[in-house]
Amino acid sequence: GAGVSQSPRYKVAKRGQDVALRCDPISGHVSLFWYQQALGQGPEFLTYFQNEAQLDKSGLPSDRFFAERPEGSVSTLKIQRTQQEDSAVYLCASSLPRDRTEAFFGQGTRLTVV
Amino acid sequence: SQQGEEDPQALSIQEGENATMNCSYKTSINNLQWYRQNSGRGLVHLILIRSNEREKHSGRLRVTLDTSKKSSSLLITASRAADTASYFCATGFNKFYFGSGTKLNVKP
Numbered sequence: 001g002a003g004v005s006q007s008p009r010y011k012v013a014k015r016g017q018d019v020a021l022r023c024d025p026i027s028g029h030v031s032l033f034w035y036q037q038a039l040g041q042g043p044e045f046l047t048y049f050q051n052e053a054q055l056d057k058s059g060l061p062s063d064r065f066f067a068e069r070p071e072g073s074v075s076t077l078k079i080q081r082t083q084q085e086d087s088a089v090y091l092c093a094s095s096l097p098r099d100r101t102e103a104f105f106g107q108g109t110r111l112t113v114v
Numbered sequence: 115s116q117q118g119e120e121d122p123q124a125l126s127i128q129e130g131e132n133a134t135m136n137c138s139y140k141t142s143i144n145n146l147q148w149y150r151q152n153s154g155r156g157l158v159h160l161i162l163i164r165s166n167e168r169e170k171h172s173g174r175l176r177v178t179l180d181t182s183k184k185s186s187s188l189l190i191t192a193s194r195a196a197d198t199a200s201y202f203c204a205t206g207f208n209k210f211y212f213g214s215g216t217k218l219n220v221k222p
Contacts, residue, residue, distance in 0.1 A: 004156070031208065042202050042212030043157070056209055091156060102147070103210065105156035 002026075004106035006092050012112045013082045021077045021109045025094030032075050033103060034067055035091040043091055049075060082113045119213040120203055126219040133190040135216040137203030138183075144207060146179060148188050151200045151215070160188075160201075195222045 005024040013019050025032050031050055035043035036059075045059040051072035060067070064082075069075040079086055089110045093103035121136045139146070145164045149157040163170045163179045163186065170177045176189040190197055200215040 033208075033210075035210075035212075040214070042214050043210075045209050045211070048208055059209075093157075102159050102162060104159070105149075107154075107156045110154075 004092055004094055004104050006090075006106035006109050008109060009107065010110050010112075012114060015083060015113055016081050017113075018078065018080045019082055019111065021079075021090050021111070023075045023077070023092030023094075023106060025073065025075070025092070026104055027073075029094035029096055029104070030072075031095045031103075032069060033093040033095075034075070034077050035093065036061075037089045037091055037108070039088075046077070046090075079111075082111075084113050087111055087113045120201065120216040122216060123214065124217045124219070126221065127193055129193060129195055129220055129222050131193055131220075133193050133197070133218055133220070135188045135201050135218070137186045137188070137213060139186075139203070139205050139211075140184065141205075143181070143205045145205075146186050147204045147210075148175075148177060148186075149202045149204060149212075151202065153199070157202065190218075193218075193220045195220050 007022045033048050034046040036046055037043040047057040047067045048055055049069045052069050064080045066078045089108040091108045093105045095103045119138050127133055147162045148160040150160055151157045161172045161177050163177050174191045179186045198220045200217050202212045202215045204210040204212045
């Protein structure tokens, strides 16, 4: 596609509900990143994939957060038993391996846990 | 942490004026990038400056880097209302560290 696509754009979840956020990276981009952005703050790194391999998941805040990219393209970020502090915008980005320093971001999914 | 921190947190100027934002970081870097984020949107890459560069230009953007002071500045010349956005600096490789951003408001 023309850019990184994320869905849904907005998600309201009841506390305790599981959610799944989807990211379609730019075609051919090997690297994929997930970030969490709280209101008024900068993005915080969650996890990084190269193809289907999850090379770094050090930013995932708890074991309720899980990300996968089984075929090396589309990625899903899953949050189990959502809590209010999970409310944030979740950003996905992708980049080419030879130009890993510039990442292209999607518009994000705004998650509100009520 | 390598996290960058931008200064000021907020900046309000008139259209046509120049806007300067600063970024400080904590550890040595290979490069530093600036991103723009319009309200409710994703981040857009503006410019990358490598650690062996001191200054870089792109259109109305001018970025400087002082590795001895661990700081960078972003200058937007002849600002326009469309420049209204939050601006972030980012350091790191694969795993980017962002500051809290500078919220720029350009009044028409």
